[in-house]
Amino acid sequence: MPYLRLLTNALVAGALGAAMLVHLVLLLNPQLPLQPRALFSLGWRLLLTAGPLLAAGFFIASLARYLATRRGPAWLSLRILAWTTTLVVATGALLAWLNVSAFQPSLTPAAGRRAVVVTLTLAVTAGVLLLIALVHYGFGRRGSRVGGALLGIAVVAAVVLPLVARGPAEPEPGPMRRVRAVGAPLREPAAGRVWIVLLDGASLDYVSPAAAQGRLPNFGRVLDGGASLTLFSIEPRLPPPIWASVATGQYPPGSNVHAPVRYRGGWARIDLLPRYAFADLLVLTGVLHAEPLRPEDLRGAPLWRVLESSGVPAVTAGWPLAVAAETSVGSVIAERERPEGIDSVQADRTLRTRFESALTQRDAQVAAIRYAALSADRRSTLSLRSRVGRRLPVDDIYDFVDGEVGRVLGRLAPDDLLLVISGYRLESPSPFERLRDRVADDAGLAAEASKSDGFMLAYGGKVSPGRKTVGAIVDVLPTVLYYLGLPVGRDMDGYARTDLFVATLTAERPVSFIRSYQ
Incomplete structure (x- = not known):
């Protein structure tokens, strides 16, 4: 009893x-x-x-x-x-x-x-x-x-x-609205072309020491002659919500992308599962069912739609939730699932081939490509201690990415802008390895924020070199729009990082705004 x-x-x-x-x-x-x-x-x-x-x-x-x-x-x-x-x-x-x-x-x-x-x-x-x-x-x-x-x-x-x-529920986001065109009176001449290289899971904690040792020469060139800053990221640190916020300049309440999937349990539709509570077991046991996101779930005005509506020629490749399209002014190359038997680097090479083919057909003002090789295999996660004294698969992937950055550097004109962006740092799925790496790090636990977030590197003739103050992933789109002479939407959560550019550019080009691109 x-x-x-x-x-x-x-x-x-x-x-x-x-x-x-x-x-x-x-x-x-x-x-x-x-x-x-x-x-x-x-x-x-x-x-x-x-x-x-x-x-x-x-x-x-x-x-x-x-x-x-x-x-x-x-x-x-x-x-x-x-x-x-x-x-x-x-x-x-x-x-x-x-x-x-x-x-x-x-x-x-x-x-x-x-x-x-x-x-x-x-x-x-x-x-x-x-x-x-x-x-x-x-x-x-x-x-x-x-x-x-x-x-x-x-x-x-x-x-x-x-x-x-x-309290009561907040209203559901409405349907995706049409993106407005920006007329000539609200625009400035573009300062130059913009080249964007997006990297899944890259970290300056890896790139900086490797570049200093001469192993990543193209990253070293960008770091030495350009500007760099840490970007605060969001949770969960996975590609769809990260790149949706980068593309729209809005955090998940504006982009409507909170996680890679949505969960449904009966009448309850869930965007986010809590951390530290083993909530993933609800999905593994079938209590909640994961539903993949669809392109129409993306809200806000993403980069490719803003450029298309304003008549700016652009080619984008590999962006999550982007729909493949050919328009009169640009091309959108959608993300594809990696076929069986194809490693992550080879998949990125295939995407780059399609990207370069599109560039030969268009005189693009903006060219953006995403490389997912670093996050495609969790075993390639950066480990501060394990990389000492022996070569890991992650080293080969970084060498590949460095070569891709070098390809873009070879095509830069004097007024062109290169942005190398990592939206988040890939960490080990093991909490014990994460703790070990943080203890092994010379900066200690105080560096956890910088170790977990992404970065942006800027390089070009109009870039002011040096280390800049910390930014956020939602600052990318306003910065790109500023360089292209387009106004920044006031409904965007980010800011145009004018401190990346030389005074001769910023003095004659103040940041302009419109209420919204929608």
Whole structure:
């Protein structure tokens, strides 16, 4: 019988833990309505998956304590539940804070403020539960109706009050709107052509030392004669959301691309799964179903559509969620899945061949190509310690990318601008390897932000050399538009980085704006 009583207490704690996971999902997905059907679709899935796992953990801990003390609990033991509910709600508050911090750019300002209120609500509720546990421990080991009632009220508050603080759902993004053309009165003459090389997962922590050793000569030329800056990235650090934000100059609330896929569980459609909570198990077990993103899911005005509408000849290749198209002024070469038996470098070479073929047919003012070889194979992840003294596959990939940068350098005219952009740094999937790399890094844990984010290198006759202040991935599109003489949309989250260019250019070309390109 005491084992059944231990189980009932563990089930209550497990159910409360599942409720905390529901709060996390609702925080990161403000478009989810607080309707019974959506809450039920999400709630029962988490209750039947995460709930039993959490309950099993609490049961084992309670059983160990029972075997040590031989003190049997009640069916609903204030002595046990006071501490377990405190632990669950406090962990929920901590996870909420970690997720809100990690995914802040993926939330609208209003949703971010509500998420902070929810986090504080959980923290205060955890404090109340801790106070109840301490009072019960200090003044009496036996449960009482007053103590049980207070505990019940606090637990209900931990479930209900975050829902109230989170508030109603935000409106779903509307359909993709037409991109407007910019007339001649709002434009300046282009300063030159723009060449853009996009790299998945490249890191200055690798490039800079290798270039200094002479192993990446083309990167070394760009670093020595051009400008460089770190770009703050977004979570999750995967190509579709990263490059969607780069292409539109907007964070996920504007681009509508929060992750590589969307998840569906009944009536609940989820854009983001919480971190640090093993939420991927919901997909692996089939509780949630992943749905691939479609090109029409992309909102905002991406680079290729802005240039097409304004009549700027452009060729773009390999950009996620771009639809292959041939227009009167440009070409869009869509991303293709890598065929079986073709390695990542060979796939990039094939894309480059198509890219160069399109360039021979058009006099492009903008040419952009993305190389995905670095992120295509997770085993090629940069490891600070393992690369010392022996050659790894990642070294060959960086050599290939360096050669591609050299191809563009050989085609630059004096007024042309080359941008080499990495939207994020590829890290090891193993948390132990990430910890080892950060400890091995000379800069220590303080360098974690720079190690996790991307970079932008600028090179050309009108570039002001040197290390620049930190930017963000949403600064890329405004900077490109500025160099092309086009205005920056006020609905873009980024800024034109005029500090990349020499004073003779910026003095005669102020940044101009329009309300929106849509």
